[in-house]
Amino acid sequence: MKPDLPAAVATPAEAQWVEAELVRSLLRTARTTQLLGLFLIPILIGVLWNDVSWGALALWSACALGLAVVRFFVIRRYVRDVLPHGSAAHLAFFARYRFLWPLSAIVWGASTLLYFDRSSLADQFICWLILAGLAMFAINALSTHLGTLRAYLDSLALTALAVLLWRIGGELQFRGPYYHYWIIALLLIFWEVLREAGLRLHLTHRRNFELQFRNNQLIESLTRQTQAALDAVEIKNRFLASAAHDIRQPVHALSLYADWLGSEPELVHELAPKIVESTKAVNALFDSLFDLVRLDSGKIKLNIEAVDLPQLLHDLELQYRPLARAKGLQFRVHATRGTVLSDPILLRRIIGNLLSNAIKYTHQGGVLLASRTAGGATRIEVWDTGVGIAPVHQREIFREFYKVPAHGGTEDGFGLGLYIVARLAAILGHPLALDSRPQRGTVFRLILAPTDPQQAADRAAASVAQLVSMP
Structure with a gap:
């Protein structure tokens, strides 16, 4: 087996980008979770309509609907004002409003006040299923941001657990039926299972975004290297064209002067200075070339x-x-x-x-x-x-x-x-x-x-x- 390679160390830029992408993913699904919450509110009301006083049901419904409206406007503002901006804006916006998710969990956890040991077992079973389904759906909707997921699950479970303990110990003085304790045990087990499942799913999301960031970096690096190679070819072609043009003139002049001198040697005194000047021009061009080569190859010798x-x-x-x-x-x-x-x-x-x-x-x-x-x-x-x-x-x-x-x-x-x-x-x-x-x-x-x-x-x-x- 091949040894496991050590995980790459995330740079600050990568960490910020990944966190922002996790937040973007959560907020993209926020509208779906919003609709689910709105859909479950009338279902819960319908189940408990004949079991709970209308005042208590109306109070809980008003809290749930009010919080849903606030989340709706927050998400709308995010789409309008924050979505086009960079990572820092997303993280700052989410830091201001992330409390809405655990607050929503507290409201839903408090719904156990309406039905636990106050309605028929069948209605209680349906309400517990609604609460469990909401918690399981939160795993998929909120797992991209582990802190928010845990805050939601903890708020939901602790609120429901507090209601159960208050009812069992405070009102019934621990003289209620034994299945109450089984409900507490199941709630604790289900809570821990959801936390572990959320952690695993979050790690999967995080690794995917880290891989996406590094792939983007690799693509960008390859693009830069490809462009550098193309630029180098362009510079070489431009250099060769310039060199050929600039060297051709003095070399061609040397050839003409040599032919002229061969056919009319008596003009040596007139042609010799011109030959010297053409030679100097060629030497000057080659001196520039050699200087450039030494500079670009790093072979300059320094003697300070x-x-x-x-x-x-x-x-x-x-x-x-x-x-x-x-x-x-x-x-x-x-x-x-x-x-x-x-x-x-x-x-x-x-x-x-x-x-x-x-x-x-x-x-x-x-x-x-x-x-x-x-x-x-x-x-x-x-x-x-x-x-x-x-x-x-x-x-x-x-x-x-x-x-x-x-x-x-x-x-x-x-x-x-x-x-x-x-x-x-x-x-x-x-x-x-x-x-x-x-x-x-x-x-x-x-x-x-x-x-x-x-x-x-x-x-x-x-x-x-x-x-x-x-x-």
Whole structure:
């Protein structure tokens, strides 16, 4: 035999959902139990019509009918105001009105005052059958909510038992017939049997709803995973299409220049710079691809150490000033003394991507690379006088493969530069801010908060995990 598997531990969300479903099931059947109670009232009146005073019968009937009317309006309000809402609303509503069920049981239990040892044995038998049938019907109607079922059965049995004991001990002084004690014994046995049957039926209902909740969770999880797989396929297809389109242009240019150089070698001085530029374009595209692969695979190596800011900006100036000068742009640097705790390679990659973008999208004017310290916080800023970014695109430019529509210069990239910048900045814990005006220019500000190595590693792992689990 296979060993029994341990029961799954219910989460708070599951427990609340199951409780609410049990309440919904009880209230769905409440209208049926209401009709049964109304149907039994005239039957009981008819059986006892000639045995009980009309005043006592009218008083009990008024209590039973009044309580039935109250329950009718409560159920009507539930259907109108609560049924469309969530689990919390159902539980709160039921908590306010659940006392009506044990109160109803008390009224029916008190009916034994009308017939026990006061009417003929035949009429008593019929009345006891009505009471037993009502209790058995409550097992099916109320077993979804164990607390309410037990409150109903206990109220019904204890009220009837109190009437029996008052009649036997108080009025008859224990001098009544012996079958009175058999009735008490049968009442106690029947009470315990109903409680046990109700518990078993309740556990069945609860397990069914727990299984339904977990099946829904499983279906939802499978749906998310399926959607994630479809999204991954869509991203891959979009990526391949973008990669094929963007790589084709510089590679095709290289092929044309090579053929041209082969047929007219005397143009080597004119064609060589163009071949170099096309090669650089291909290398830049592949650099972006490799950065993306390392980010998404979690293979980034973190080396947190003190970074000298003036030296960092000087190195970046040596690398990017020639590119700016080649476009006829000014390239200025303003560096403040100091160090910051970060990964020097990744930090250089972030600022380098920002400078590359600034030079690419600036056609006149210049670029400023600056480090500043204010209020104890150090930041690096990259200013340009380029085309700028409209507010509608300023959040989107940090998404992978996003290119600003009709934005000059976006045709020769994957749309990965700022996406990689944002990912690396988040891993290092360096907040990145953007301020831009179309046709006026853009400034990126990188706040150099000290990087904690363990927290950075955790953020890198969480970044990859988020990509894996993303719906």
